[in-house]
Amino acid sequence: MTHTDPYLALSAATGRFSYGAPRAVTLSADAGRALFLRSTGATDPVERLWRYDLATGRERLVADPAAIAPGRTGAAAELPPLERRLRERIRLWAPGIGSFAATADLSRAVFALDGRVFRCDTETGTSTELPVAGPAFDPRPNADGSVVAYVAGGALHLTPGGRVSPADGALWGVAEFAAQEELGRTRGHWWAPDGSALLAARVDESALPLRHFADPAHPEAAPESFAYPQAGGPNADVQLWVLRPGGAPTRLRWDTGEFPYLTAAGWEGGGEILLTVADRLQQRVLLLSADPATGETRELSRTEDEFWVDPLPGTPLRLADGRVLTSADTPAARGVALDGKILTDERLQVRRVVGPRPDGRLLVEAGDGDPADQHVFLLDPGTGALEKLTAGAGVHAVAAHAGDVLLLTSASLDGVRRELRTAAGSTDFPDLTAELPYRPRPALSRVTELALPAAVLYPRGHVPGRRLPVLLDVYGGPGFQVIANEPRRWQFKQWWADRGFAVVTVDNRGTPFVSPDFTRAVFRRFSQVALDDQVAALRALGAAHPDLDLSRVGVRGWSYGGYFAALAVLRRPDVFHAASAGAPPTDFRQYDTAYTERYLGLPQDNPEGYAADCLLGDAPGLCRPLLLVHGLADDNVHPSHTLRLSEALTRAGRAHTVLPLPGVSHMLPDGALERVAVQELAFFREKLGPGREAGAPPSP
Template sequence: MARREFTDDDLHMDFPELATRTRTFSAGAPRAVTVSADGDRVVFLRSAGTQDPVDQLWVYDVPAGAERLVHAPPGDIGIDDYATDSAGRLAAFTVGGRLITADLTTGEVAEHPADGPVSDARPDPTGERVGYLVAGALRIRDLSGGEDMLLAGEAGNDAVTWGSAERVAGEFGRRRGYWWSPDGRYVLAARVDTSRVRKLVTHDPNDPQAPPGELALPLAGEANAQVTLHLLDLDGGWVDVHWDRETYPYLVAVSWTEAGGPLITVLRRLQQHGLVLAIDPRTGETQVHAELADPRWVSPVPGTPCHLPDGRVLIGGELAHDGYDARCLFADGTLLTPPSLYVRRVCGRLHTRDGVVDRAEADLLVEGSDTDPAEQHLFRVLAHTGSTGLEVQRLTTAPGWHTGAVGGDTVVVGTRSLDHPGTHWTIYAGGERRGELRSHAAAPPSAPRPTLERITDRRLPAAVLYPRAHVAGRRLPVLLDIDGAPGGQQVVADRAAWVVRQWWADAGFAVVVVDNRGTPGVAPSFEKVVHRRVADVVLADQVDGLYALAEKHPDLDLGRLAVRGWGFGGWLAALAVLRRPDVFHCGIAGTPIVDWQLSPSAYAERYLGLPADAADVYAHHGLLESAAEPPVRPGEARPLLIVADLADTRLLPAHALRLSAALLAAGRPHAVLPLAGAPRTAALRLELDFVQRHLP
């Protein structure tokens, strides 16, 4: 795999500048990898060089064993994403709001006129039409005749959009708002009405003359957008999809394949109960296929639900009875995966070589972890009708973090590990290695080698990273670099997770990372024990983990301890400094959550409940009361650097500003670093200066 090394000019830049210019050494690397249904084409995005932000569309021809450029956008705006038809012969995408399609077999590229900036362009499965969003409307363009039609839209009503995902959808990993039927004759489209959502006023910090804007962001305990689903016939027919939306307001996942009709997953607002519903395309009526329930919250497996070729419905979820504590796959209630396999995602189905689905061949490609939560591997799960169940074959053996894409009998394996930089993409067809996707990304200037281990009686995954020139016996100040968020696993066998941390280590620190309870990869009970007591569990695990590591690593000097984090980790860093000044001596809180009631509704309520029912829980998890209390003893107030991203539309700048105001009123030492959409690496040098000044 080609990988560019730095030139002398590059090395004149320091690490934070290098990391910023190279998108943390990912510019020039393949991404967004998909495989055509027949397995003949691997489609991906890649920019031309180590500091080039403009992603281009590429195809790897599997039979020919060669890659070719399909489209290189002119100028400095690249391709963010693309979609293909079911055969993988036609791709649609946008560049700077322009609608573009590309024939992936001939390389022919065409731009299509549109009335306004376009987003989310998607071909129908037959490749005859392309859907796209513009000005809140869903439109369809016929590629053969050039006709363009409005499929759904409400001109003049800015509160309503068609075909787009609402803000809350992102909390469940859903990015789409419309789905084609397998024959390309119908579209299942979401209508999103934000008229009940409180509108927040936004300003562009870089342009004081720009008029203020409005942001419909549902906050904890407040009204969400109203989401409805509709089956739209390209000939003008219209069928509403019916389910109890008052009880189950969250649309979590949608699937519509050639193996069966549309399936949706819906959840209650507190996310403790959900339904998998089958939709009758003729009437829009729904039938309950399965129920999902958990006293904490439900965690559907990405890639499910979907129909298997034999008509059964694949569902992913927790197995928490008869002594089991697992995350598994089920087909019509039959267990498909052993409890020892922690299922993370279903990549797709393995087909026969000619692309025709064969029930005896339609097994699943699954990402999951078995023996070590720090590693992710690819597994073939036998899901055909004749399978006896619980038949799983691990396809990857090398230590690391493996991802997959599949089409026909072609499997593309992306491998990240501690042994090499970046992701190595290897193409297999019919079980034989057929090539790899080249990378132009720069190799980082260091090769981190963290020590990964399990600590405390709770078996917390943890890691320690030393300076490259460290000599055993030399005591080092400690930086606890944290995320801690549910879903935010950090202790992974992937070099990319440690490159920035190695820079901190080389500045003279022992860098420590602890995956507290609440993070994924171990077991459902490990994740969900934080329900309504996130602060106590997470902070206790971090502190206990520090002391456990210090016993095993005598060079860790906990008398000089800094803590750093962003987002949820920023909240946790500030919480540590405010509530455990006996342990932590200074902290960096990047875009922290300060008041959980100012957080997105689905995110905050999943872990803390509704504010009206749990006011004490929200108060306990907020930072303002602790920040407003003067320190008990002189000198106990620990310095805190607050990094405020003024352009963040999810964790609003109001969080950081309120925290600063409370600290200021209490006379607590702190500093505020404002950013306006800059990457986190841009602040690294200032973060380091702050820690070096304030550690004892």
Template sequence: MSDHLSFPRQHARTQRFTLGTPRSLTVAPDGGRVVFLRSASGTDRANRLWVLDVREGGGEGDGGAERLVADPGVLLAGAREELTAEERARRERSREGSAGIVAYAVDGAVRTAAFALSGRLFTADLTADAAGDASGEGAGVRSRVRELPVAAPVIDPRPSPDGRHVAYVSGGALRVVAADGSGDRVVAGPGDGEGHVTWGLAEFVAAEEMDRSRGYWWSPDGDRLLAARVDDSPVRRWWIADPANPRDAPAEVAYPAAGTPNAEVTLALCGLDGSRTEVTWDRERYPYLARAHWSAAGPPLLLVQSRDQRGQAYLTVDVTTGRTTVARTEQDPAWLELSTGVPAWAPDGRMVRIEDRDGARVLVVGDEAVTDARLHVRAVLDVAADGVLFTASAGRDAKDPGVGEVHVHHAGADGVTRLTSAVGTHTAVRGGPSTVVSGTALDRPGAEVRVLRGEALTEVARVASYAERPVLTARPVLTRAGERGIPAAVLLPSGYREGDGPLPVLMDPYGGPHGQRVVASHNAHLTSQWFAEQGFAVVVADGRGTPGTSPEWEKAIAGDFAGVTLDDQVHALRALAASHPLDLERVAIRGWSYGGYLAALAVLRRPDVFHAAVSGAPVTDWRLYDTHYTERYLGDPGSAPEVYAANSLTDPAGWARGGPVRPLMVVHGLADDNVVAAHTLRLSSALLAAGRPHQVLPLSGVTHMTPQEQVAENLLLLQVDFLKQALGATGTGAAR
């Protein structure tokens, strides 16, 4: 990477420095193989499939050898990758911007992997010897990978636990093929006149909001599948046009906006012998299928939720009759949060879950809470005979509550032990005696992936990262602001010295649910640091509603996005001004998605505090956002219209009266099917009707993500120019 390359260009070209980083790691049950995806360089978008063979008795640095298993360039013979509309939609839901092999699934022994590439189905032998062929060229790689002749295009292929079959979705049908490529057939598919029905895929709100991207699950014996049938015919249709290409027909989108019908989701047990058994539960009371789990430790386990998400039930499924039994129910006056990795069965048959109990988010095994208020549990990573591997932040009763840190813990017979010690954010996967820990830190870019072995967790190998090193260094100061203790990061220009005087301020939040920005991770603060290098004091504040602090902190926004989240940005700003060089007469704010909503909200409701804003892809009218997200926080718009009005940006009644009109730039991708462009257009119409000047920057062909290199680069440059002009700020521009 040449020194003269600008940060915006490098940031865009490397997809925020994610390219070349090991991802999607899996460890074999015997601990002998670590499977992962990684592209060939920090600017290569095409992921390859790799295996690290972990050697017994290896010491640090010599305990493993990497080998390339599947290279998309070789498998496609240099042809361009082709994606169907369904696959593009799946990647949009998961915010997947890379190419090549973006996902894979393995059998129970982690001997076989299955993946889709350009709509075709491939399987890979993960145990084959690859001596001397790590380049991806020649017969070595091809001999370990085979294409199965199946119905295309292929979506979400997954081997059975015994490795004898591969299931996949094509044309809305769930299909199965033998591992040798024979016997391809439909297991469950839409019937005549069921054009809006799919089997084996997650519906929109599950993939977008529930973090459930799957629509089918193999039985432990590999003889049947638990499959979701999705009928989206009740969902209202929206049309997303491309104004830059008026000859193209608008795209039809089934979008379940708040207060409108959802897709109907049911389940069936589908045998490979052609049998089918409907799974029944009280769908009127619990219409949302939030989670499904099936392992050898117990029967299929479901987590279903009420539409208002204040009630949920854990159900076990009788695989003979399809009838369900309620194992446990939960209620919450605000909402019940969904967590990663749960519910699940422990090998001894106890249920593992994460629960909000006595003001803390705790790990529960059976009926016993194995953590307390000293930890805020984030996700379950693995459940094994010796205990549960999970991540957690410091809880409200922690003695040393590090700001923005996430650590890996183990809960076993001897209690809870923290496995990571370095300041940073960490996660892990494990198999047998091998635990693979991925960690980031504040004082170095990128992530380190270490393979640890045995009870002593001795490092025996590392998975190499090809990610590029940023041309600038982030220098965030992590702190807690004011009496509320709001987690915050402050970033100043690298050349700033005491005595230089106060700087114009740029608030740079996300500020809403599921979006923690203040983390102990270097790369997470790079864009904020770049803005700081332009002459700003940048403040990132995670106010109430953001994750990682406590259930009470998250749920303080129930029924009130606008008041709580904006008030905490103001509180953090004023509190930090007492100890940092912040010029409160020149304060701007920028953000994307919820952060875009918060930025526009700031200049419309608090022009006494905020003097300019850049609002990217904002939700301006919550009646236009989806059911599962919006109703969780604001309720049903039919029964609480006043709540939606109070949180809307398009209602002038909520704007400040008599105050100054502040500069506002609104940016929106016209192809966005998550926060549709109608949000920005309605806000612009309301502002125009009120005679309020503003700027709108429409992005043709851009979705909620901005993966296009030139678009992503120029967006940063346009924002800083707009903000400098709006605030009358000057900067060196050296970091461009």
């Protein structure tokens, strides 16, 4: 489909303004050079490997898929299933080189392309294909790059060297679905520093139910299946083993029944392994030290919470002096503690511990006031003293660091800057993304007695006094904040506003970065808190913005936001007059273990909460227009969620519309988002357009 709308055409052509952005930036140990992935420009989706010399400020293309594998670009259809699914987990849809791993000096890098493995000499820009046992995934070099470990056929191999994992029917060297999607761990094998051994995850999914996918648009194609950890059911059995080529393997021993989730692992020198594990409800997180020779483990730290231990990336972290940094939440603040002593105060909401600097201070990303902003700080673990490294409203983050070199990404409503800070000064890091077509200026505020973060976007050129239908563009679920001073997230909302809507966005309780108490309000039940907060915020915004016509309120969202959109018209038709629900998890009993159980507990222990959050029983009450949209290749929120709700609505005689998207995944890649927007716009214009009376619910 060719878009006639200029914005939608530009958004699709530029990958939502992401093509041309440097990604996966890695600095050498001496901080003299960097490797990174990027395409050649704003409308080129194919990612290539580049090298950047910090002394000269020059970049060089060192691996181009078009040159080393002509006719093969790393498109999704050409990828081995393991890599395709990992890209879905990390929300990467650009073709080309999806990831790379390199030696510490970055002189050699390895990567997979369409199941083939290449080793690149980054000094000369020469790539050599390595022999592999089959379509390969996640290649990683040893310290000097002479041997590469990779996964093929569910087994861990070396090239040169052959298979190194046992042939026992398990998956070796990969991260399971729960780890990739919900726990922040995307890899499953790690080289020992001296290259003598590999730490490898062994994943047994035999107890898990299978999810099946068939493309109705292509009935000649065989269906695909994969193991899925469904709430209340079994998880994958995950173990860690030390594998030695030619030697006996050693299993690392901890109570995997009590602590089934492996959230992080890695070598600490040649004689120690550190791993982080969590219990099923994620109320206890342990940092363990393991002896690779014997497999014995000992506990270094324990973090506990009566609700759940909210993941704080970068923790737990053992410092050079042996002390352990952990997350430490109070009702009002996300903080960190050193050996149990809290270092931070309630001025700070810590979001990530990036790591130590050469002087021993810690790089942290945190909010220090308005939750719409994020800054980078240096935290002294001895005194708790803070030095703020960034300034101005926006979302500031560390993209890479080594030695005294720091690569910062600063995104504000005025644009994005990638700044390389060295001892010699500050320079811009190469970025080829498209210029954003406009600078939205959302009216940010905190509303209701709960101080909910909220925003209103008007059409550009809006004349005060002209009342507009309201479009609530919502997410509302745990783990993702919408209200932020970051430009890309407002572009699409401004497009909707320019179509004649007042676009409203609210972060209700349960979303992150306001306070732990704010986030934990959804403990053991999602729906009621989100619905109450969004309704209260709408009314408060309506009082403050008289141009919001609350008799014409539409709601749209995707994933959890799609769940909320359907929930809104089903349970509050007095407030919401039409909804577009994209990929909604309509029954959390059918969603995955690690995410769902963190907040709702086990279905067998909280049947009332799961039932209250399920939308299927609300079907007979639908009296507002509802558009359901779902990608039929969605392996995150399976399309059965939408189909079951549609079935319940049909059985109840409730009219609704379903828009199926054959071959489309949860990410809405390759222009699918923009194509869906055309359909949504027609839907909302028909249901909420000027002149339509929207007071009483229409007949279904």
